[in-house]
Amino acid sequence: MRKIGLTLITFSMILMSTNVSMAHPGRTDANGGHTCRTNCAKWGLKDGEYHYHNGSSTTTTTPKASPEVAPKDSSSSSTSSSAKDTSSLKADKIKAPAKGKLSVYFLNVGQGDATYIKTAAGDDILIDAGKNDAGDIVVNYLKQLGVDDIEILISTHPDADHVGGLDTVLEKFKVKAVYAPKVSHTTDTFKDFLLAVKKEGLTIKEAKAGVTLPLKGVTAKFVGPTKSYGDDLNDWSAVLHLAYGSNSFLFTGDAEKKAENDMIAAKETLKADVLKAGHHGSVSSTSAAFLKAVAPKYAIISVGKNNSYGHPAATILNRLKTAKVTTYRTDLNGTVTAVSDGTKISFLKVK
Ligand SMILES: [Zn+2]
Ligand SMILES: [Zn+2]
Structure with a gap:
């Protein structure tokens, strides 16, 4: 458990101290993104992960054809997408619970x-x-x-x-x-x-x-x-x-x-x-x-x-x-x- 924690902290530090858009290798394809082939962890990506570079940040998506390997959800693996997922989200209007049920x-x-x-x-x-x-x-x-x-x-x-x-x-x-x-x-x-x-x-x-x-x-x-x-x-x-x-x-x-x-x-x-x-x-x-x-x-x-x-x-x-x-x-x-x-x-x- 300690090991995982240290790994996470190190991983987050790498993410924070690296400008992902600058030196990350790989040519973009017709869709404007590409698949990570080398040193993916260094860029906060999984091996073979399809992603886009826009300005100072990297966004990632899972291509439809790829095997559905789910990353472990941790605070560090969601660096680039966490804000996107909930920042625009508002609470739905919901009904109060029915009495006796x-x-x-x-x-x-x-x-x-x-x-x-x-x-x-x-x-x-x-x-x-x-x-x-x-x-x-x-x-x-x-x-x-x-x-x-x-x-x-x-x-x-x-x-x-x-x-x-x-x-x-x-x-x-x-x-x-x-x-x-x-x-x-x-x-x-x-x-x-x-x-x-x-x-x-x-x-x-x-x-x-x-x-x-x-x-x-x-x-x-x-x-x-x-x-x-x-x-x-x-x-x-x-x-x-x-x-x-x-x-x-x-x-x-x-x-x-x-x-x-x-x-x-x-x-x-x-x-x-x-x-x-x-x-x-x-x-x-x-x-x-x-x-x-x-x-x-x-x-x-x-x-x-x-x-x-x-x-x-x-x-x-x-x-x-x-x-x-x-x-x-x-x-x-x-x-x-x-x-x-x-x-x-x-x-x-x-x-
Ligand atoms: Zn979980
Ligand atoms: Zn979960």
Whole structure:
């Protein structure tokens, strides 16, 4: 973990101290961009990554023909695209939760994840809060919904597109309990989160398979992580299974295939009506075996418009379609709200 932190810091320093547009080799093609072939990491690119140079910055896109290799989302790998993803984003206008029902809001925060849950008993749960600059947007959403305090706040894993906005939420709301997996990260974004938890006078409770949340009227249980995953932050994701009456939801964070297989092998409760597809619909997650184990009727992909990661992957969209799973996406549908009365689920979309 220390190694990854140092690598990230060194990597960011290289990015900061290098004028990418000046000396980066390679001829542009007819589209005005080109594919990186040599020393790509030095330029903040992946090997074979297609990108454009404009003035003093480099923007990257994933060409359609390239294999869908998703980069690990960290604060450093999103240097050139993070501002673009959320800076123009405003909070959608959304409806307050229905009394006596369970409402689950897959909040549109651009590239990243933020899910708010209001239980029928009136408890508030927040899972992640998008990137740093999405913090205010999440606070706006929670105010629109009349949230007074947050009973349970969950940080699925330390990546910036999940943990980024949580410090802002912790500053603005009274939070009663924070759950996170036992993995650390040395980025400032993650440190800000830890500091905000400390300021709130709380200590983090460990999120891992088998831990149950103390909530009335619902059964909320972590089904992952089932193991330790070293530097693989995505596989460390806290995965929550929530059941209300005969309806159920599975919130997967960015858990990838390895973690998915481990949850299947550990015989965790995975079956759910609604699946928040892992890792923004990347090909790294929602494996065929995992989709079979969850057997959802609905899937939600939380993803930014024109994000530079190539999320969601066509393979995953097709896999969901073939399995007859109705899929909603925050980049196309805005904030997606699922309302359950304990026997049936209905969906509200912004678009
Ligand atoms: Zn992510
Ligand atoms: Zn991640």
